[in-house]
Amino acid sequence: MTTRSASQNEFLGIDTVYKIPSNEWVYMSREGLVFFQEDTAGITGKGIMVVSPDFPKYRQYEDLIKPLRYLSTNxxxxxxxxxxxxxxxxxQxxxxxxxxxxxxxxLIRSFYRRVTYANETFSTYKEGWKTDMGMIYIVFGKPDRIEDNGTEITWHYTNSPYREKVDFLFIKRNNIFTEHHYQLQRNKDYIKPWNEAIRQWRIGNPPLE
Incomplete structure (x- = not known):
């Protein structure tokens, strides 16, 4: 958890460009983000995320390790x-x-249930666990109350033996790949409840789902 404001602009480099004839089937076997455009001079198009057959679950240890970044020390x-x-x-x-x-x-069952739910619910142009909403859901669990005004979403968490009261604000941002891109508004007030939630995971008492 950082208090540094997230950039509204995320730049992704182009790895490969393909020209696809009209009215032909396309099979994507390589995992990653694909953006279809009729005119590459414009910014409009259709983005899809190519994932493994196991998605939204993970079965390979290399994939299971990645979300542990939220719980692990450097x-x-x-x-x-x-x-x-x-x-x-x-x-280990x-x-x-x-x-x-x-x-x-x-703990493994609880953690990866949340990872799977995050992938199912919050995936856009990247896996759900990598999104800000996915991160908060995995660490804090399901919010007690949600407010949504169309451009901002607030997740409210009440006090419990496993976490402190905290409200997380997510702001809708423009994104050419999706209409549902929300960024967490970074705030120093999140540091204490975040550290406490991580501590609870680390002592085997994750916030309730």
């Missing part, structure tokens, strides 16, 4: 990233957090 993350055995690194991380195999297994 040192732990570096270990997870460079590990020659993703399976071993994954298991969760055993450290859960203390026992049974607790670790329960």
């Amino acid at each position: 040192k732990e993350w570096n270990t997870l990233e460079i590990s020659g055995s993703p399976k071993t690194a994954f298991e 991380f969760w055993l450290k957090v859960g203390q026992t195999p049974d607790n670790a297994s329960e």
